[in-house]
Amino acid sequence: MADTSRTMIVWKRRLPGLIMTMPAVIVFTAMFLVPTVLGFVLSLTNWNGFSLNLTFIGFENYLRAFENPRSVDAAIFTTVFAVVTTVVCNLVGLALAVLIAGPGRANTVVRAVFFYPYIISALIIGFLWSAMLAPQGVFNSILANLGLPSIPFLTDPAFAQTSVIVTGIWAHYGFSMILYIAGLKSIPAEYYEAATVDGAGPWARFKNITVPLLAPIVTVNIVLGLVTALRVYDVVLALTAGGPAGSTETVVFQILKNSFDNGKLGYGAAQGVILLIVTAVLGIGVTLARRNAEKKVAD
Template identity: 35%
Template structure:
């Protein structure tokens, strides 16, 4: 008799050729105890310094409290309903959205441009990388003060414009110019951080695909557009989320640079929350603003994450 050889395929015997489910990995008691012991300190720290403050702040947002009275008057969702009817809140939200959009776009463009320059074979490259990273380690208060003096009507920027016969405006007294200047200040402050992120991603890209593109006659611009930019999309997503969070949490730069002016033109949500809670003493309302900001950031981040995942699946 001739021997028959039977080939067993994965999923044989199951309908539609599906694979058998893998058995769930089991851990013994000692492993679980060891994991619990190592995780316990982190869980305690997160519980005390993260989760408990969030829960306590959520309770405060449902009260009317001036920050000093030991008794907090429960008002339910009144603070959130008040937000929906407050024109100052909607102005602050609009300012924050415009500010965040500008910061996100310019952070991606400037960070990638600087990273491409720093990835080039230049002499003294370490010095250039240090120079571009200096704004990151510079004090935010000091940077805002210097920029405020530069944009003064008699400051450095208007003096340069006067040299070419242009009369410079009062930058910080026009709401749109002030918002644009604040956006540029934020991008300049974080350009070194974004450049380092992109530079790290650039240096991890495979060189073989660029060699193949060169053999096919692709120009430098075509390689950048069709290879570099798509391959850097995960890092771009991270830079956008980081810039978004930075914009919605902005306070120190705004406080020193413009104090929310002129006429609310740069009053981002952080400044609006500070004014309501610490200047006007309405901590319940201020905490409600903080929670709305938190949910907005989470919502936009989740949308970006879903879109980024869908695009990644299409590729």
């Protein structure tokens, strides 16, 4: 009886917490867990998205994803896009944060201007840059007026890939900047004052105080940047529509194209599962690596 009473008391204490977490569990299950399981099941079939008849074909879709040259090219471009945009956005965001993190109305206005691209719809950003980079767009019109030859920003594969990457950087560096500004404001001013008294210059203060204390923000920015960049779709759709000749197709672009345009939903689901696994591994790997580095610094 005593054990039963003790158990009842424990459950009464835990019940309010369990009740409070139920909405989050339900949302997580409905919005992530169930679609993930269904996506994996569909990836083992040849379903076209319309027919009621489907056949289980095992891991054939996964083998096709690794063997298809278009899928491999899309994976390579997505990787390059993710790495370059993440690195550049962090470098630019940190540099701007250091320059405009201080108080003052001018800095506030400048921060708002730099952050503004991030809050614009990705589709609008893509259409905006398309209007500027098109063969008859703003940039080429200026070059024509100057008597210079036009640049195939969107019609040459190499230029088109570079244009997509630059557009992605312009769209997301503001988010990194805001996070770094928040991190800079959380560093006590006394640290810098003490270092200045000890004779440390601006670079020494940045290297020995700012960078180590911003390590958690760096981790967050890298993980969020990689996850966001690996799922890029809207900018590509509006800017190049995957062209020319599929050179700017990303993994997500191919997933939606194969699933709905080509009627290969099972194949698209397999690509989606692969992307989910890669994203999870990268996110966890970067987080663990940064934590280990922070522990070594602390020790």
